Amino acid sequence: MRINALVVTALSVAMVVIIGFLFNQHRVVYAEPKTPHVIYGIIKDASGNTLGSGINVETRISNINYAQSVNTVGGSSRITQTHAATGSGYNYGTSANFQICADDPSTGIREGGQPGQSMIFVVNGKIATPFDSVGNSISPSFTRGSIQRIDLIVSTTDAAAVTSSSDACSTFQQLLEPTATPTPAAPIIMMPIPTATPVPVSGGGGGFFITIVTSADILTGEDDATVGQNLATVAATDASGAATTLIDASINDSTKAGSVLAAVFVADINAGSSILKELALADISKAATLFSAAASANAEVVGNAIAIASQDNAQNMGKLIASAASVDASSIGKSLVAAAAVDSAVIGAVFAVAASEDSVSLGKTLVAGANVSSTDMGTVVAIAATADVDNVSLVIIEAAKEDNAVISNVIIAAAKSDSSSTGKLIVGSAKQDISVVSTLVTSAVTADASSIGPALYVSASDDIEVAMTLLEKGPAADDAALKSLGSVIPTQLWVPVQPPVAGTDQTGVGSWVQMVDSSSTVPYFSNSDSFLTKLDESKTDTKINVSVVNPDVPDLRTGRVIKDYLEINPQNFTSENVKSGYATLSIDESWLTTNNIHQWSLEFSRFDTNQQAWKPSLVKRIGKSGNNVLFGLPLPGFSTWSISGSTEAPEIHFTVDSMTVYPAKITAGETASITVNLKNVKNQSGEYFLSLWVNDQVHETKRVVIAPNYTVAIRFDINPTNAGKYSLRVDSFKGELTVDAAPVVPTPVAMPVIVTVAATATATPTATPVPPTATPIPTAVPAPVYVPPVVIVPTVVPTATPTPVPVVIPVTIPPVVATTVPTPEVIEIKPTAVPAVVVPPVAPPTAVPPTATPIPPTPTEVKETPSGSNMFLIAGIVLVVLLVVAGIAIYKFVLAKNN
Numbered sequence: 001m002r003i004n005a006l007v008v009t010a011l012s013v014a015m016v017v018i019i020g021f022l023f024n025q026h027r028v029v030y031a032e033p034k035t036p037h038v039i040y041g042i043i044k045d046a047s048g049n050t051l052g053s054g055i056n057v058e059t060r061i062s063n064i065n066y067a068q069s070v071n072t073v074g075g076s077s078r079i080t081q082t083h084a085a086t087g088s089g090y091n092y093g094t095s096a097n098f099q100i101c102a103d104d105p106s107t108g109i110r111e112g113g114q115p116g117q118s119m120i121f122v123v124n125g126k127i128a129t130p131f132d133s134v135g136n137s138i139s140p141s142f143t144r145g146s147i148q149r150i151d152l153i154v155s156t157t158d159a160a161a162v163t164s165s166s167d168a169c170s171t172f173q174q175l176l177e178p179t180a181t182p183t184p185a186a187p188i189i190m191m192p193i194p195t196a197t198p199v200p201v202s203g204g205g206g207g208f209f210i211t212i213v214t215s216a217d218i219l220t221g222e223d224d225a226t227v228g229q230n231l232a233t234v235a236a237t238d239a240s241g242a243a244t245t246l247i248d249a250s251i252n253d254s255t256k257a258g259s260v261l262a263a264v265f266v267a268d269i270n271a272g273s274s275i276l277k278e279l280a281l282a283d284i285s286k287a288a289t290l291f292s293a294a295a296s297a298n299a300e301v302v303g304n305a306i307a308i309a310s311q312d313n314a315q316n317m318g319k320l321i322a323s324a325a326s327v328d329a330s331s332i333g334k335s336l337v338a339a340a341a342v343d344s345a346v347i348g349a350v351f352a353v354a355a356s357e358d359s360v361s362l363g364k365t366l367v368a369g370a371n372v373s374s375t376d377m378g379t380v381v382a383i384a385a386t387a388d389v390d391n392v393s394l395v396i397i398e399a400a401k402e403d404n405a406v407i408s409n410v411i412i413a414a415a416k417s418d419s420s421s422t423g424k425l426i427v428g429s430a431k432q433d434i435s436v437v438s439t440l441v442t443s444a445v446t447a448d449a450s451s452i453g454p455a456l457y458v459s460a461s462d463d464i465e466v467a468m469t470l471l472e473k474g475p476a477a478d479d480a481a482l483k484s485l486g487s488v489i490p491t492q493l494w495v496p497v498q499p500p501v502a503g504t505d506q507t508g509v510g511s512w513v514q515m516v517d518s519s520s521t522v523p524y525f526s527n528s529d530s531f532l533t534k535l536d537e538s539k540t541d542t543k544i545n546v547s548v549v550n551p552d553v554p555d556l557r558t559g560r561v562i563k564d565y566l567e568i569n570p571q572n573f574t575s576e577n578v579k580s581g582y583a584t585l586s587i588d589e590s591w592l593t594t595n596n597i598h599q600w601s602l603e604f605s606r607f608d609t610n611q612q613a614w615k616p617s618l619v620k621r622i623g624k625s626g627n628n629v630l631f632g633l634p635l636p637g638f639s640t641w642s643i644s645g646s647t648e649a650p651e652i653h654f655t656v657d658s659m660t661v662y663p664a665k666i667t668a669g670e671t672a673s674i675t676v677n678l679k680n681v682k683n684q685s686g687e688y689f690l691s692l693w694v695n696d697q698v699h700e701t702k703r704v705v706i707a708p709n710y711t712v713a714i715r716f717d718i719n720p721t722n723a724g725k726y727s728l729r730v731d732s733f734k735g736e737l738t739v740d741a742a743p744v745v746p747t748p749v750a751m752p753v754i755v756t757v758a759a760t761a762t763a764t765p766t767a768t769p770v771p772p773t774a775t776p777i778p779t780a781v782p783a784p785v786y787v788p789p790v791v792i793v794p795t796v797v798p799t800a801t802p803t804p805v806p807v808v809i810p811v812t813i814p815p816v817v818a819t820t821v822p823t824p825e826v827i828e829i830k831p832t833a834v835p836a837v838v839v840p841p842v843a844p845p846t847a848v849p850p851t852a853t854p855i856p857p858t859p860t861e862v863k864e865t866p867s868g869s870n871m872f873l874i875a876g877i878v879l880v881v882l883l884v885v886a887g888i889a890i891y892k893f894v895l896a897k898n899n
Contacts, residue, residue, distance in 0.1 A: 034102035034103070034104050034111075034112070034144065035102060035144050035145040036068075036099040036100055036101050036102050036112065036144070037099070037100040037102070037113065037119075037142050037143055037144065037145075037146045037148070038093070038097055038098065038099050038100075038146065038147045038148070038237075038238075039059070039093055039098050039100070039140075039147075039148050039149070039150045040090055040092060040093025040094050040098060040147075040149060040150075040241070041090060041092065041093060041133075041149045041150045041151040041152065042085075042089050042090055042091055042092075042151045042152075043055075043057065043082055043091055043092055043123055043128065043151070043152040043153075043154065044151075044152070044153055044154070045153075045154050046153065046154060046155060046156060050085055050089065050091055051082050051091060051123070051154070052082065052084070052091075053081065053082050053083045053084045053091070054081050054082065055081055055082045055123060055124050056079075056080070056081055056123070056124055056125075057080050057081060057082060057092055057098070057121070057122070057123050057152075058080065058121070058122040058123075058162065059080075059098075059100050059119050059120070059121055059122075060119070060120040060121075060122060060162065061100070061112075061113045061114075061117045061118070061119055061120075061142060062117070062163070063120075063160060063162060063163045064110075064162070064163045064165045064168055065078075065122075065162050065168065066100050066101045066112045066113055066168050066169065067080040067098065067099070067100055067101075068080065068099050068101060068169050069081075069096045069097065069098060069099070070096060070097040070099055071096045071097075076169075078168075078169065080092075080098055083095045083096075086214045086215075086216050089248075090214060094214055100112065100113050100119065100142060101113065101168065101169040102114075102142075102144050109167040109170065110165070110167055110168075111167055111168065111169060111170055112168065112169060113142030114142065115141075115142060115143060115144060116141050116142065116143075117141060117142045118139065118140075118141055118142075119140050119141060119142055120159075121150075121152050122159040122162075123152060123154045124154070125158060125159055126154050126155055126156065126157060126158060126159060127154075127155050127157045127158070127159050128152035128153060128154045128155065129152065129153045129155060130150045130151070130152055131150070131151045131152070131153065132149070132150075132151070133149050133151065133240065133241070133244045134282075135151075138150070145237055146237060146238065147234060147237040147238030147241060148238060148240075148241065149238070149240065149241040149244060213227065213230050213231045213234050213242070213245060214245060215245050215246075215248040215249035215252075217230070218231070218245065218246065218249035218256065218257055218260050219249050219252055219253055219256055219257075221260070224256075224259045224260050224262075224263045225263045225266070225267070227260050227263065228260050228261075228262070228263025228264045228265075228266065228267050229263070229264075229267040231245070231246070231260060231263075231264050231275075232264045232267040232268035232271040232272065233268075233271075235264065235268070235271040235272065235274055235275050236268065236271045236274075239271070239274035239275050239277065239278045240278045242264075242271075242274075242275050242278070243275045243278035243279050243282060243287075244278075244282070246260065246261055246275065246279075246290055247279070247282055247283065247286050247287060247290055250286060250289055250290035250293070251286065254289045254290055254293045255293050255296075255297075257290050257293065258290055258291075258292070258293020258294040258295075258296060258297050259293070259294070259297045261275065261290060261291075261293075261294040261297075262294045262297040262298040262301060262302060265294070265298070265301040265302060265304065265305045266298070266301055269301070269304055269305060269308065270308065272305045273305045273308040273309040274309075276291075276305050276306065276309040276317075276320075277309050277312060277313065277316070277317075279291060279320060280309070280313065280316035280317055280319065280320040281316060284319060284320065284323050285323065287320060287323070288320060288323035288324040288326070288327050289324075289327055291320060291324045292324040292325075292327040292328035292331055292332060293328075295324070295328065295331035295332055295334070295335040296328055296331040299331055299334035299335045299338060300334075300335075300338045301338075302335045302338070303334070303335040303336065303337065303338025303339040303340075303341070303342070304338060304339070304342055306321070306335060306336070306338075306339040306347070306350070307338075307339040307340075307342035307343040307346065307347060308342075310339070310343070310346045310347065310349070310350045311343065311346050314346055314349040314350045314353060315353055317350050317353075318349070318350045318351070318352070318353020318354040318356075318357065319353065319354070319357055321336070321350055321351075321353075321354040321362075321365075322353075322354035322355075322357035322358040322361060322362060323357070323358070325354065325358060325361040325362050325364070325365040326358055326361040329361055329362075329364035329365040329367075329368055330364075330365075330368040331368075332365050332368070333364070333365040333366065333367065333368025333369035333370075333371075333372070334368060334369060334372055336351070336365065336369045336377070336380070337369045337372045337373045337376050337377060340369075340373075340376040340377065340379065340380045341373075341376055344376065344379045344380055344383060345383060347380050347383075348379070348380045348381075348382070348383025348384045348386075348387070349383070349384070349387060351380050351381070351383075351384040351392070352383075352384040352385075352387035352388040352391065352392060353388075355384060355388060355391040355392045355394065355395045356388060356391045359391060359394035359395045359398055360398050362395045362398075363394075363395045363396075363397070363398025363399040363401070363402060364398070364399070364402055366381070366395060366396075366399040366407070366410065367399050367402045367403045367406055367407065370399075370403075370406045370407065370409065370410045371406060374406065374409035374410050374412075374413050375413045376413075377410050377413070378409070378410045378411070378412065378413020378414040378415075378416070378417060379413065379414070379417045381395075381396070381410055381411075381413075381414045381422075381425070382413075382414040382415075382417040382418040382421050382422050382425075383417075383418070383421070385414070385418075385421040385422065385424060385425040385428075386418070386421045389421070389424050389425055389428045390428060392425060392428075393425060393428040393429040393431070393432055394429075394432060396411075396425065396429045396437075396440075397429055397432055397433045397436050397437065400436050400437070400439070400440045401436060404439060404440055404443055405443060407440060408440055408443035408444040408447060409444075409447070411426070411440065411441075411444045411452070411455075412444055412447060412448045412451050412452060414455075415444075415451045415452050415454065415455040416451050419454040419455045419457075419458060420455075420458050422455040422458075423454070423455035423456060423457065423458025423459040423461075423462060424458060424459070424462050426441060426455060426456065426459045426470070427459040427462050427463045427466050427467055427470070430459075430466050430467070430469070430470045431463070431466055434466075434469060434470060434473060435473070437470060437474075438470050438471075438473040438474030439474065441456075441470060441471075441474045441475065442474040442475050442477075442478050442481045445474075445475050445481050445484050445485040445488075446475075446478070446480050446481045446484050449481075449484040449485045449487065449488045450488055452485075452488075453485065453488035453489050456471070456485075456489060457489070457598075457600070457649040460493075460494075460598070460599065460600050460649065461598050461600075461649070464599045464600075464621060467494075468494060468621065471485075471494040471495075472494070472495075472496045475494075476494065476495045476496055479734055482495070482732050482733075482734065483732050483733065485732075486655070486656070486731060486732025487652065487655050487732065488652060489600075489649075489652065490618055490650060490652055490653070490654075491731050491732050492618045492619070492620050493600045493618060493620055493621075493650075494600075494620075495729070495732075496696060497620065497622070497632065497693065497696050497697070497698070498695070498696045498697045499529070499532075499582055499584060499622065499632055499697075500512045500532050500534070500582050500697050500698065501529065501532075502514050502529065502532060505534060505699070506694065506695060506697060506722070507694060507699070507718065507719075507720035507721065507722055507726070508668075508720055508721035508722035509719060509720060509721055510534045510535070510536075510579060511534065511535075511538075512532045512533070512534050512582075513532060513533055513534070513535065513542055514529065514531070514532055514543075515531040515532060515533055515542065515543050515544040515570075515581075516530055516531045516543070516544065516546075517543060522546045523546055523547070523548050523564070523566065524546070524564070524566065524585050524586055524587070524643070525546060525583070525584070525585070525586065526584075526586040526625065526628070529584070530583065530584040530585075530586070531544060531581070531582075531583050531584070532581065532582050533573075533578050533579075533580070533581040533582075534578070534579045534580050534581070535573060535577045535578060535579060536577055536578075536579050537577060539572055539573050539577065540572070541571075541572050542570070542571065542572045542573045543570075543571050543572070544568055544569065544570055544571065544638065545567075545568070545569045545570075545571060546566055546567070546568050547566070547567050548564055548565065548566060548567075549565050549566070549567045549640065550565065551565050551607065551640055551642075553607070553612055555605060555614045555642040555644060557614065557616075557644075559646050559647075559648065560603075560644040560645070560646055561595045561597065561644060561645050561646065562642060562643070562644045563587065563591060563642075563643040563644060563645065564642075564643050565640065565641070565642050565643075566640070566641045566642075566643065567640050567641075568638045568639065568640075568641060569638060570638050575636070575637030575638055578635075578636060578637055578638075579700055580634060580635075580636065580691070580698050580699060580700045580701045581634065581635040581636065581637070581701070582632065582633070582634050582635070582698055583604070583632070583633050583635055584622070584630055584631070584632050585604065585619065585630070585631045585632075585633070585643065586625065586628045586629075586630055587602070587628060587629050587630075587631060587643070588627060588628055588629075589624070589627050589628060589629050590627070592629060592645065595645065595647075596647050597645035597646065597647065598645070598646060598647055598648060598649050599621050599629065599645075600618075600621070600649045600650065601645050601646040601647070601648060601649055601650055602618070602619050602621075602631055602643070602644070602645045603616040603617060603618060603619065603642075603643075603644050603645070603650075604617050604619050604631075604633050604641055604642075604643060605617060605641060605642045605644065606639045606640070606641055606687075607639060607640040607641070607642070608687075614642055615686075615687040617633060617687075617689050618633075618650060619631040619632060619633040620632050620633070633689075634689060634691045634698040634701045635689070635701065636689060636701040636702060636703045637703070652681060653680065653681065653682050653686055653688070654678060654679065654680055654681065654686065654688045654690075654706070654731075655678075655679050655681055655731070655732075656676045656677065656678055656679075656730060656731035656732055656733050657677050657679060657711070658676060658677045658733070659674065659675070659676045659730055659733035659734075659735055660674070660675050660676075660735075661673075661674050661728060661735040661736070661737055662675075664735075664736065664737060664738065665737075665738040665739075665740065666719075666737070666738075666739055666740070667739070667740050667741075667742055667743070668720060668721050668722065668723050668739050668740065668741055668742040669719060669721055669742055670719060671717050671718070671719040672717070672718055672719070672737055673715050673716070673717050673718075674692060674715065674716045674717075674718065674728055674730060674735065675713055675714070675715045675716075676690075676713070676714055676730045676731070676733060677711050677712070677713055677714075678690060678704060678706065678711065678712055678713075678714050678731075679706075679709075679710070679711040679712075680706040680707065680708060680709060680710055680711075681709065682708060682709075683708045683709065684708050685705065685706065685707050685708055686705070686706060687703060687704070687705050688703075688704050688705075688706065689701055689702070689703055689704075690702050690703075690704050690714055690730065690731070691730070692716040692718070692728065692729075692730055693728070693729040693730070694718070694726050694727070694728060695726060695727050696727070696729075699716070699718065700716055700718075702714060702716075716730070718737065720737075720739045721742075722739070723739050723740055723741040723742075724739055725737070725738050725739075726738075726739065
């Protein structure tokens with residue numbers, strides 16, 4: 001019984017001990033931690049001197065001090081003091097956490113601060129004024145989880161006595177007291193239960209150390225990745241403090257600090273982006289040095305951070321980018337490419353801001369980025385141009401000066417991304433520096449005209465005069481670019497021309513005649529030089545009659561805005577007499593503006609009476625005259641015409657893919673042929689006015705009708721009488737013709753013919769004058785025939801003969817006649833009432849080679865026909881041959897008979 005009683009007693013005691021232990025354990029793990037507000041910084045006296053260590057610092061809320069100090073292993077103390085200044089100058093809150101405890105609203109006591117409550121700082125019994133890191137006075141309030149730099153200036157004003165509270169940070173203090181480990185009575189407890197490690201619980205919120213990284217840590221840390229990881233932890237709750245620490249470190253060693261910042265981005269891109277936002281708000285020059293160093297260390301990860309940080313404030317990031325670009329354009333350019341790959345839209349906005357800050361540095365940055373990816377940078381540029389085309393234009397100019405080839409690829413990529421903004425960017429840049437941009441556009445269209453073409457249409461719509469000058473100085477002056485762009489935009493619209501002037505043509509063949517009487521008023525043709533024609537033969541009193549009409553069949557093509565209809569009729573000549581014509585139309589600018597007419601879309605369309613359809617011809621803008629815009633057009637004949645425009649620029653319909661000039665060198669008066677292959681690239685037949693331009697002036701125009709997707713060879717003949725070098729152009733192909741002066745024809749020389757006249761016996765005879773007879777000049781033959789002079793000698797009479805008196809009879813030697821080079825026949829289709837001959841719509845060959853101009857045949861030599869004494873010589877030779885043959889036959893006969 002006694003033993004049983006002892007057992008029951010022991011078990012009861014053990015149960016009480018176990019229940020008590022479990023109860024205590026339950027108290028330890030039940031409460032939820034409340035994160036404190038952590039502060040650090042520099043404390044100075046009223047004279048600006050940094051305080052030394054060991055000075056008491058309090059943070060009061062409602063006059064209760066809720067400050068505590070927590071070391072790196074979680075040890076806590078209510079004694080909060082300054083410590084020795086670090087390399088960054090901080091003298092409190094860095095060697096150990098300076099924490100303001102948080103209250104747990106679920107308890108009935110006040111353990112710490114509540115969100116939004118004002119905090120008062122007391123240093124050594126004196127009121128201290130709080131400041132931020134840049135010296136601005138602040139009024140901080142309690143915020144859970146905040147890590148904040150607060151600098152303090154100690155005043156001379158005494159603080160009120162602190163209100164005592166046993167609840168301040170009370171829970172944590174209680175937890176610091178280790179729970180007693182009960183000693184079980186043997187032999188019931190088989191294993192001791194360990195003492196629980198203190199865990200932060202409800203109320204106070206302390207008990208764990210919050211990492212703080214100083215500038216000294218950054219500069220002296222051997223492992224940048226570890227320091228970066230720690231700094232990322234700080235930045236997660238105090239990005240401003242982390243940014244300030246990095247800048248402080250960067251002053252001493254920007255490379256080291258930049259490497260740590262890059263490590264922060266690797267450890268936590270979001271925390272790093274928060275630092276980047278704060279850098280954009282700090283001292284921009286110091287931040288730029290740090291930022292560029294980070295980009296140099298790891299451009300890709302910095303680019304990712306740029307993309308994230310810029311989403312909140314593109315304006316500030318643009319300023320930081322511009323400043324950093326002036327420090328290290330190459331690294332920032334590489335980072336921008338990485339950023340653009342993440343979010344091109346926001347980086348485009350950042351680029352526009354940066355362009356307004358420093359276009360020169362950003363130009364170099366653009367080159368560096370484009371060397372990595374011209375596609376990504378082209379997209380960024382196109383987006384930026386929509387925001388600030390003027391400043392982005394300056395960047396393009398600076399970048400093109402740096403590397404024209406690379407930036408031409410950027411322009412191509414930009415045009416593919418957004419042809420509208422790129423077109424405006426091109427013309428905007430051209431306004432700033434036409435020389436640089438014309439070279440840039442020439443490179444771009446040579447490389448990829450199909451991408452640049454749509455952008456140039458926009459350029460022409462935005463500012464037609466600048467666009468025309470740009471193209472004339474750029475692609476039109478470069479043979480390769482001319483061919484490339486000519487396959488995308490019709491050359492009639494942008495290649496420079498010179499309107500002809502009345503008088504002899506520059507080649508010396510034919511004359512340009514004014515068709516408009518200067519004293520009359522002709523609709524749309526403002527002066528006497530506005531309509532000129534070059535006829536194939538001389539005619540007098542020629543002119544044209546122009547009248548505005550209402551045609552029976554109006555021009556109802558979709559998208560066309562009709563200005564007027566004109567009837568143009570020739571007087572005293574016909575369309576068949578016209579070698580070429582050139583008309584200059586005068587259109588009032590208000591009509592173009594009111595109807596939003598693209599000035600490349602204007603057409604002068606001929607009415608085809610046979611097909612009862614309007615056949616369009618593009619006209620070229622050649623300038624302005626007062627309130628009117630002038631458009632030029634070469635014409636091969638006359639008809640009824642409509643004047644119309646559109647809001648859209650025209651597509652390409654015909655292209656020329658080859659050109660030959662044969663021969664390339666001739667003598668004045670000889671003929672050279674220019675042959676081109678003209679292709680209709682559309683799926684419908686079309687009419688085209690194809691012109692040969694000589695020194696930028698129209699020489700001859702042919703009207704050609706071609707079946708769909710068909711190529712035909714067209715030939716022009718030219719026979720200048722004026723020597724010199726001529727620049728030739730047909731559509732987008734150029735050539736050159738050299739014309740040498742014709743040789744001087746020698747003056748005919750009289751050859752003497754001596755005639756002897758016999759004397760009579762009774763008187764001295766007088767020489768009878770024989771009138772000179774000139775050998776007639778033969779008509780043109782393939783080669784000259786030399787006719788020798790003939791000397792006539794009469795029979796001498798056997799009587800006394802006086803000394804004959806020679807009489808000189810001049811005989812003219814015929815001049816050398818130039819051989820005419822035969823050329824293949826080309827049929828020109830004239831715009832008469834008879835329908836034009838259409839090239840049959842046969843299936844086009846796979847590849848159409850250039851039609852070679854036939855090589856002129858070698859002139860046949862003209863030989864003299866045997867006559868006179870030559871006939872007797874031939875007869876004699878034949879007789880001798882017959883005699884020899886006969887002799888041989890007789891010899892053989894006699895020899896055979898004797899045998």
